[in-house]
Amino acid sequence: MKKGESMLKDFVINGTIVISGLFIMGQIFRNHPVRPHSSLKLKLLAALLFGLIGAVLMEFSIRIVPGVIADLRHIPVAFAALYGGVPTALVSALIIAMARIILFPAGPEALVAFGGMLLIGLGCGLLTYSKARPLVKFTLMNLFSLLIITTSLFINIPDASLFFETALYHWCISIIAGFLAFYTYIYIDQSNEAFRKLKEYSTKDFLTGLNNSRQFTIFFNTYVQRAKERGEPFSLLVIDIDHFKEVNDTYGHPNGDKILQELGQILSDAARPVDIVSRNGGEEFSVLMIDCSYTEAKEHAEHIRAMIEQHGFTTLDGDRIHITISIGGASFPETNAEEMYHFADRLLYEAKRTGRNKVCWVDILQQDGL
Secondary structure, X not given: OOHHHHHHHHHHHHHHHHHHHHHHHHHHOOOOOOOOOOOHHHHHHHHHHHHHHHHHHHHOOEEEEOOEEEOOOHHHHHHHHHHHOHHHHHHHHHXXXXXXXXXXXXXXXXXXXXXXXXXXXXXXXXXXXXXXXXXXXXHHHHHHHHHHHHHHHHHHOOOHHHHHHHHHHHHHHHHHHHXXXXXXXXXXXXXXXXXXXXXXXXXXXXXXXXXXXXXXXXXXXXXXHHHHHHOOOEEEXXXXXXXXXXXXXXXXXXXXXXXXXXXXXXXXXXXXXXXXXXXXXOOEEEEEEEOOOHHHHHHHHXXXXXXXXXXXXXXXXXXXXXXXXXXXXXXXXXXXXXXXXXXXXXXXXXXXHOOOOOEEEHHHHHHHOO
């Protein structure tokens, strides 16, 4: 096989490795996408993985002349910049530059390649500040990297014809593989975004953003299991809006939805960080409170009731209306953990039956013999 054909084959293999690496990265970061505003820990993990992809590419590099190799290791650095900005690009470039020194004989050529890779990392990182579209940014990163690489090849390859042949293949394959890899990146990113949304929709209420009834059941069963195994106390509030049908009939369902959203936000703000707030369906909400005693839960429930009673809800037309809520509550160990929702639900309707805008606890049932 002629040298040019062999070089073309090896560049194509490099392109395949880049695209395969992007799919692997997509799986690793499916639930936690890396963005410039992500945590430093997440960005450093991405930098490490992109650096490893670059190192793998060097294992499949083309040996041009002794001490000189060519491959597509700059493309992972460009993607590292798109993912995490300057820090991710620089760290991934540093990892690849160090791998170049470790994996291949050190010499003047390796030092040129080392410096070139650091410049690529810095340049790609700085290009992320451009307000251009992602495709334009990536293309600029690719072209900038190719200019640095071409300069390095010019310094390291004494044979002019070999230099031009290597540079030509490098530019052609880098641009083609770069576009293929970029659209693969977009496909993976959009697929992962759709996956995250579907996952969120399966656990979150579409209107309020709170946990939905399915997620509430999962949390409740978890708390019940902990209570049975470890005796951990917890409390449950079941909350329902009084005369909500009248609100919908008077102000319309869009305003009813707005009130549900606003109530959900108030309940979230009033809850402790460890509490689980859910919309169980319709106008019914719940609050699961881990490590919350009977006395604390009763006080918290009354605080929520009073807060809602005093709050002025705003309609879409800017009118202010007031609503009230009824609450049924139960606590473990005062109540059997598995029966807590049953009792809290009964107490909710007891609160409605006896006048609404009140909190009923399990001791009411015991006093009334219900």
